Amino acid sequence: MGFSLLPKETNLFILFGKQAQFAVDAAMLFAGLTRKGNFNTDTVQKMHDIEHQADEICHEIIEKLNKTYITPFDREDIHRLATELDSVTDMIYTISRRMMVYKINDIDADLIDFSSVIEKSVRALACAINGLSDSKRPQTTLNACIEVNRLENIGDTMRDAILAKLFETIHDPIFLIKWKEIYLFAETVLDICEDVAHVVETIIVKQA
Amino acid sequence: MGFSLLPKETNLFILFGKQAQFAVDAAMLFAGLTRKGNFNTDTVQKMHDIEHQADEICHEIIEKLNKTYITPFDREDIHRLATELDSVTDMIYTISRRMMVYKINDIDADLIDFSSVIEKSVRALACAINGLSDSKRPQTTLNACIEVNRLENIGDTMRDAILAKLFETIHDPIFLIKWKEIYLFAETVLDICEDVAHVVETIIVKQA
Amino acid sequence: MGFSLLPKETNLFILFGKQAQFAVDAAMLFAGLTRKGNFNTDTVQKMHDIEHQADEICHEIIEKLNKTYITPFDREDIHRLATELDSVTDMIYTISRRMMVYKINDIDADLIDFSSVIEKSVRALACAINGLSDSKRPQTTLNACIEVNRLENIGDTMRDAILAKLFETIHDPIFLIKWKEIYLFAETVLDICEDVAHVVETIIVKQA
Numbered sequence: 181m182g183f184s185l186l187p188k189e190t191n192l193f194i195l196f197g198k199q200a201q202f203a204v205d206a207a208m209l210f211a212g213l214t215r216k217g218n219f220n221t222d223t224v225q226k227m228h229d230i231e232h233q234a235d236e237i238c239h240e241i242i243e244k245l246n247k248t249y250i251t252p253f254d255r256e257d258i259h260r261l262a263t264e265l266d267s268v269t270d271m272i273y274t275i276s277r278r279m280m281v282y283k284i285n286d287i288d289a290d291l292i293d294f295s296s297v298i299e300k301s302v303r304a305l306a307c308a309i310n311g312l313s314d315s316k317r318p319q320t321t322l323n324a325c326i327e328v329n330r331l332e333n334i335g336d337t338m339r340d341a342i343l344a345k346l347f348e349t350i351h352d353p354i355f356l357i358k359w360k361e362i363y364l365f366a367e368t369v370l371d372i373c374e375d376v377a378h379v380v381e382t383i384i385v386k387q388a
Numbered sequence: 389m390g391f392s393l394l395p396k397e398t399n400l401f402i403l404f405g406k407q408a409q410f411a412v413d414a415a416m417l418f419a420g421l422t423r424k425g426n427f428n429t430d431t432v433q434k435m436h437d438i439e440h441q442a443d444e445i446c447h448e449i450i451e452k453l454n455k456t457y458i459t460p461f462d463r464e465d466i467h468r469l470a471t472e473l474d475s476v477t478d479m480i481y482t483i484s485r486r487m488m489v490y491k492i493n494d495i496d497a498d499l500i501d502f503s504s505v506i507e508k509s510v511r512a513l514a515c516a517i518n519g520l521s522d523s524k525r526p527q528t529t530l531n532a533c534i535e536v537n538r539l540e541n542i543g544d545t546m547r548d549a550i551l552a553k554l555f556e557t558i559h560d561p562i563f564l565i566k567w568k569e570i571y572l573f574a575e576t577v578l579d580i581c582e583d584v585a586h587v588v589e590t591i592i593v594k595q596a
Numbered sequence: 597m598g599f600s601l602l603p604k605e606t607n608l609f610i611l612f613g614k615q616a617q618f619a620v621d622a623a624m625l626f627a628g629l630t631r632k633g634n635f636n637t638d639t640v641q642k643m644h645d646i647e648h649q650a651d652e653i654c655h656e657i658i659e660k661l662n663k664t665y666i667t668p669f670d671r672e673d674i675h676r677l678a679t680e681l682d683s684v685t686d687m688i689y690t691i692s693r694r695m696m697v698y699k700i701n702d703i704d705a706d707l708i709d710f711s712s713v714i715e716k717s718v719r720a721l722a723c724a725i726n727g728l729s730d731s732k733r734p735q736t737t738l739n740a741c742i743e744v745n746r747l748e749n750i751g752d753t754m755r756d757a758i759l760a761k762l763f764e765t766i767h768d769p770i771f772l773i774k775w776k777e778i779y780l781f782a783e784t785v786l787d788i789c790e791d792v793a794h795v796v797e798t799i800i801v802k803q804a
Contacts, residue, residue, distance in 0.1 A: 246593040256464070256672070281552045344697045353561035353769035357568065360773065385662040454801040464672070489760045561769035565776065 192252060193313035195241050199265050200306035202234035206272040207302035207369075211295040217287040219279035231273040238266040253312075253383045261383075264376045265309070268302060271372060275365040282358045290342045294366050297338065301331040301373045308380045318384045325384075328377035335370040339363050400460060401521035403449050407473050408514035410442035414480040415510035415577075419503040425495040427487035439481040446474040461520075461591045469591075472584045473517070476510060479580060483573040490566045498550045502574050505546065509539040509581045516588045526592045536585035543578040547571050608668060609729035611657050615681050616722035618650035622688040623718035623785075627711040633703040635695035647689040654682040669728075669799045677799075680792045681725070684718060687788060691781040698774045706758045710782050713754065717747040717789045724796045734800045744793035751786040755779050 206227060213223050241262040245251065251258055279285075304327040311321030342363055350356055414435060421431050449470040453459065459466055487493075512535040519529030550571055558564055622643060629639050657678040661667065667674055695701075720743040727737030758779055766772055 242590070243593060246590060247596075277548060281548050282555060283552075340693060340697050344699075347698060347770070347774075351770070353773065354555070354559070354564060356770060356773060357561065357564060358555075382658070382662060385659060388663075450798070451801060454798060455804075485756060489756050490763060491760075562763070562767070562772060565769065565772060566763075 192241065192244065192258070195237055195244070196261065196265070196309050196312065197306075199234055199237045199241070199262065200309040202230055202237065203265060203268045203272075203302050204299075204306050206230045206234070206269045207295075207299040210272050210276060211292075211299045213276065213279075214291050214295040215287070217285040219276055219285060221280070224276050224280045227273050227276045231269050234266060234269040238262050254386065257379055257383050257386075261309075261376065261379045264372055264379060265305075267372045268305070268369060268376065271365060271369045272298070275362060275369070278362060278365065282362075284358060284362070290338075290345075291362070291366070294335070294338060294342070294363070297331055297335050298366065298369050298373075301328050301335075301370055304328045304331065305373050305376055308377060312380065312383060315387060318387070321380060321384055325377040325381050328373050332370045332374040335367055339367045400449065400452065400466070403445055403452070404469065404473070404517050404520065405514075407442055407445045407449070407470065408517040410438055410445065411473060411476045411480075411510050412507075412514050414438045414442070414477045415503075415507040418480050418484060419500075419507045421484065421487075422499050422503040423495070425493040427484055427493060429488070432484050432488045435481050435484045439477050442474060442477040446470050462594065465587055465591050465594075469517075469584065469587045472580060472587060473513075475580045476513070476577060476584065479573060479577045480506070483570060483577070486570060486573065490570075492566060492570070498546075498553075499570070499574070502543070502546060502550070502571070505539055505543050506574065506577050506581075509536050509543075509578055512536045512539065513581050513584055516585060520588065520591060523595060526596070529588060529592055533585040533589050536581050540578045540582040543575055547575045608657065608660065608674070611653055611660070612677065612681070612725050612728065613722075615650055615653045615657070615678065616725040618646055618653065619681060619684045619688075619718050620715075620722050622646045622650070622685045623711075623715040626688050626692060627708075627715045629692065629695075630707050630711040631703070633701040635692055635701060637696070640692050640696045643689050643692045647685050650682060650685040654678050670802065673795055673799050673802075677725075677792065677795045680788060680795060681721075683788045684721070684785060684792065687781060687785045688714070691778060691785070694778060694781065698778075700774060700778070706754075706761075707778070707782070710751070710754060710758070710779070713747055713751050714782065714785050717744050717751075717786055720744045720747065721789050721792055721796075724793060728796065728799060731803060734804070737796060737800055741793040741797050744789050748786045748790040751783055755783045 209223075209227055209230065213219050213227075242259065245255060245258050245262075304324045308321050308324035308328065311317065311324060314320075343360065346356060346359055350359075417431075417435055417438065421427050421435075450467065453463060453466050453470075512532045516529050516532035516536065519525065519532060522528075551568065554564060554567055558567075625639075625643055625646065629635055629643075658675065661671060661674050661678075720740045724737050724740035724744065727733065727740060730736075759776065762772060762775055766775075
């Protein structure tokens with residue numbers, strides 16, 4: 181089995197960059213659909229295309245990992261990074277599908293705000309991941325990770341405030357069942373972003 | 389600590405085979421109880437017995453793993469395979485208990501269909517796991533993994549269609565609360581099967 | 597990078613001891629708030645303080661782990677122990693927040709009983725974790741792990757009985773939505789405790 185170290189490393193960083201970009205694409209599309217109240221077969225199909233391409237990259241990374249002896253950082257960190265980052269895009273796709281299944285196409289100010297936090301978090305995450313290839317500027321990467329953690333806390337507080345408002349003002353239980361789940365999923369996106377940021381921090385700390 | 393490599397390996401494959409068979413037994417029992425609408429203390433106790441035996445095998449595998457220096461494939465893959473496979477049986481037991489707790493004994497065509505997808509997925513998974521001991525025919529194993537992935541996609545689509553139908557036609561929120569959870573759990577079984585299939589694929593790729 | 601093995605090991609056990617104590621503090625506070633029906637901004641802030649301190653210790657352990665070459669037990673077991681133990685405190689904090697968000701301040705006998713099982717489980721877990729530093733008495737540690745497993749089974753049975761009672765006697769779906777989630781979270785605490793106990797058992801078995 182012949183291989184050259186540098187190209188493979190480069191390759192891995194390019195793949196992670198692509199995977200992060202698909203997560204950004206998904207977050208942008210989700211924020212756009214939320215602003216327009218436009219979750220239908222066509223738009224969710226677009227989300228599915230993004231999710232599918234992200235999935236292919238994830239498999240490519242793991243296959244490469246399984247066939248490579250020397251890796252730029254710990255194997256288990258590469259594995260976790262690829263699978264958790266994949267979960268970000270997956271979860272955004274899952275919310276979009278559920279919005280369609282529940283036929284929720286009201287334009288909702290709270291969900292617009294929340295989708296904007298998700299987009300910011302995924303963009304910060306992409307910045308952190310792209311920073312991994314430049315080991316000379318770890319601080320930029322770490323700052324992006326801190327931003328992801330900050331946005332997760334903001335999301336927690338927003339979700340609690342939104343849930344409290346929903347349960348105080350809405351008396352239609354079916355409406356509550358649907359929205360409670362949408363916000364559960366939305367908050368889960370931020371949780372997974374935070375998990376990915378932790379993996380990135382771990383990689384940086386090990387390299388220090 | 390004396391040990392012989394071959395018997396231990398053989399042993400491990402036998403244990404995984406048994407563990408997979410318990411998952412098949414659980415999936416078959418679940419499909420049967422669904423067809424008869426028959427989740428009660430006695431039948432759920434039968435499911436518990438299967439879950440308990442599967443659990444014992446899982447512990448046996450992990451104990452063996454912790455005491456063995458040389459393993460037929462990567463330690464973390466063995467650990468993940470055993471624990472995730474255990475989760476398949478666990479989750480089928482969990483749904484069965486919940487059906488009893490919610491006193492759902494209507495015969496429901498959608499759940500019968502879904503339980504049949506679960507049974508097919510678990511059978512394909514068992515086929516993949518049994519194939520691990522025969523390193524000369526990796527394609528058969530990989531095909532079984534592809535089948536598990538295919539069934540997970542089918543399950544996703546079915547679950548969305550069923551949820552959409554439930555929320556359109558049912559106006560009793562308590563009924564919706566119960567069934568939404570049952571299908572969440574049912575879909576989770578297929579998700580975990582897919583996770584197990586990914587571990588099997590990883591093992592095959594590493595051996596290539 | 598200079599370091600002395602023993603102080604670092606000692607240090608790690610002290611950190612795990614502190615982390616376990618924060619989990620006990622959280623479980624005690626939760627049981628107390630349940631008995632008084634007193635989940636409000638002030639009391640949940642107290643829970644947040646505990647959660648935050650536990651989080652800091654978790655980060656300290658992982659940072660130490662990432663910078664240390666020799667560890668008293670397997671790196672991945674230390675990592676899992678720290679993160680899963682952190683999840684125990686996190687989840688108790690999450691339930692407390694949700695009780696406040698849902699404005700549930702009824703004194704409920706079932707939740708008092710359940711919170712007492714949680715407290716017992718977390719105390720047994722702390723006992724198991726503290727036992728890790730004393731490799732001469734593994735049986736005490738293992739017995740504590742068995743107790744955690746036993747309490748998880750008790751919790752499962754209690755949760756099923758409580759859910760069955762709720763769905764039989766309560767006809768307000770919004771009430772059911774809230775309480776179903778509280779008990780889901782409560783049972784999850786016991787599940788995570790069991791996961792932590794499994795990590796402890798793994799460590800003991802490997803040392804045998």
